[in-house]
Amino acid sequence: MIPGAPRVGPRMKIDIWSDIACPWCYIGKRRLETALADHPQRDEIEVIWHSYQLDPTLPEHYDGTEIDYLASRKGMPHAQVRQMFGHVTEQAAGEGLSYDFDQLVVANSARAHELLHLAKERGVADAVKESLLSGHFEHGMDIGDVDALVRVGVDAGLDEGEIRSALEDGRYKAAVAADIDMARQIGVTGVPFVVVDMKYGVSGAQPPEVFRQAIDTALAERAPAIQVVDGAADADACGPDGCAI
């Protein structure tokens, strides 16, 4: 062990696969944030958002309500869907979120994920993810609408022209696909799915304690400092006073 050597390695990564049209993803985001909020090693942790699409077959725009869509897609009575939404809305309220399923606009999230990748390159992924989830679940925003996406991006500090041209030429489609492919490789079948230090997976909107424990375990298992291997003491090396010979 090199005495007093600080940890100089890269920050520990938390990779999150998540969709926008995913009620548990927003709730999970808040619970992870709670786990991280007062963490003493918060500065050593980097959160990375990855794209995931629960339903890539969703139409770009759908004229009915979310209840209509789910009822027709799953063949469930409207009342039952409404009851399910009530439960999710309650859980969301517990995290300070005001879900409004009556206002919710059913839309494919592909384009919103492209915007997220632009935001990631510019270091504002978290702000854009937050706006998209809030817009979708709380404010009836159409996440398939280019103008709505532009407003979200510009609010986060992105350039309007760049957003429009990126969504136009589809330059981030490959990045979205790569994220989804990586999720497949890992074996993710549902979201949110949080991976801590590429080592521990947390599936679903777990309570903050579960995230916290996975984070603390992974942090504790990182090497505290570089350890010089045995038998290395007498090696031939050059130093400020010349070369061992």
Place this chain on the structure above:
Amino acid sequence: MIPGAPRVGPRMKIDIWSDIACPWCYIGKRRLETALADHPQRDEIEVIWHSYQLDPTLPEHYDGTEIDYLASRKGMPHAQVRQMFGHVTEQAAGEGLSYDFDQLVVANSARAHELLHLAKERGVADAVKESLLSGHFEHGMDIGDVDALVRVGVDAGLDEGEIRSALEDGRYKAAVAADIDMARQIGVTGVPFVVVDMKYGVSGAQPPEVFRQAIDTALAERAPAIQVVDGAADADACGPDGCAI
């Protein structure tokens, strides 16, 4: 554990702090290469060169021989310096290297390190490092001479104009300084200094077996795949068939 999940994390890094004017660094490079040559997990390992300067006070150009320089700097008789060189030359020969201390041009390595950082950005750091070490120890190349550095860079596929302007405006000076600063933080006092997975340090031109053992230990200690944490099984999540509610 997610069944069948492949390791999708980043490749394991081997960070090497090394100077060019450092006879044990070239020998150590060969020994590390031997350790890596037929390693079954070679593809999962990334080698990263970092700058280090044993003697930042070296003049840009020095008219005497390396023997003159060392004899005067350390107050040693010429014969003794020559005997030391004989030993290093023998060790180098054991690695297939033909050191020629009579031809060696004493020069400050700062500019060569700047070239190395440009090469690193373009993915050809290893080729440039090899040419610089070979040029310095085997072929009497002046590593302080811009035209000589341009030839090394161009041979490795770099653009002549870019090399010249980079060496002119010093755009990589900060990167060289950052590497040396990081070495200081880690506690490196001599080179070559190899750090495996930011976890195990190997000091000096160790035999290949020592490098191999540090590499194998670090690889074995990496998590084989992402492990889903306990208690995560019943979490609220959304999947292809809808959201758990």
